[in-house]
Amino acid sequence: MEARLEPQIQNNEEIKTVLRKVDVTYQLSDERSVETLLVYLPPNSTNNSLTHFFSAIKNGIMANFVFKCSEIEKKLGIKKDGAANRLFEKAIRKLSQHTAQGELGELILFTLMDVYLEAPKLLSKISTKTSRRVPVFGADGVHGQFYDGKFKLFLGESKLYKDFKSAASDATKSIKSAKDKYQDEFDLIDSFMDFPNLDVELEEHLLEILNPASNSDLEDILHNSCFIGFAKPELHECTSDEFQQKYIDIAGEYIGDFYRKLEKQELSVNKTVLMILPFECIDDLVKQFIKYMDIKK
Structure with missing residues (x-):
């Protein structure tokens, strides 16, 4: 079956002007190639860049991050004045100041996977939260992509830390844990799978591919994605x-550190994509995010 998963975010060209990509490839010290994505906010205009990024989040990313595609289509399909704003306000009510730092990391992971890898999320975990102050458990994101006719399932992990190497240590442990508990993620996909242009035929095809009971080649399908946001104030000088x-x-030093730690968890470097983004200050970033989005306690 020839298939392609459609990206969910519609304002992706706007996002690419704010979260810019560095055109560079990396190899480890033993010359193995690794898949990396280096993004950055335009330098020397940090506050202005953050404002543009937060505006893009408010104008399209947030609702797509939080809700199922079917719910967004239903709400916006009504075409009443203020529908998009009401959808954003409902999405914000799923977040709290207590969980905002982790959820901002998950939101950036979702954005980069959709915009740059064209791998939309297969399900929205955050939409199922019963308490806004409780974080989502398991993988931070579950994304899918057809590449050269083969399907890749990405179990995502995100960290927004002051120190990159501490983030890498915790992230690689979390990636290992999520991979070991794949069955939990499959059960969620089985119950809540939802993404753009999903029809019955494609849904059945994906569920058959992802079912551990019917697919003996599951190891070939499972991949990892990791986003690490970190503080590097000297870059912004x-x-x-x-x-x-x-x-x-x-980034060269940090990428080597991450993949060494990944291999210590007995995970394959050629099945993990690392995405990184430096900020001037993580604490200030989170405070500005909470204020701009008006996230309540």
Whole structure:
């Protein structure tokens, strides 16, 4: 069956002007290639860049991150004045200041997977939360992608830490845990799978692929995605001309550190995509996010 999963976010070109990609590839010290995505907010205009990013979140990302596609289509299909704003306000009520840092990391993971990897989320865990102050358990994101006719299921992990290497240590442990508990994720997919242009034929096809009981090649399908946001204030002191090269140099050390820790968890480096994004200050980032979105306690 020839298939393609449609990205969910509609304002992806706007997002690419705010979360910019560095065109660079990486190899480990033993010359093995690894899949990485380096993104950044335009330097020397941090506050303005954050405002643009938060605006993009408010104008399209947030509702898509929180809700099932079918619910969004239903709400916006009514075409009443203020429908999009009411959907955003309902999405914000799923978040709390207590969980905002983790959920911002998950939101960025969702955004990068959809916009840059064209791998939409297969289910919305956050929409099923019964308490806004309780974080989502298991994988931080479950995304899918058809590539060269083969299906990839990405179990996602996100960390928004001050220190990259601490984030890498915790992230690789979480990735291992999520992979070991794949059956829990399959049960959720089986019950709540929802993404753009999902029809009965495609749903049945995916469920057959992902069912551990019917697919003996599940190891070939399971992949990992990891987003790490970290503080690197000295990067934001660079001129525009200096920024990219300094970022590439710093990233080289961090990428090697992450994949070494991944292999210590007995996970394959060629089945894990690492996405990174430096900020000036994580605490300030989260405070500004809470204020801009007006997230309640």
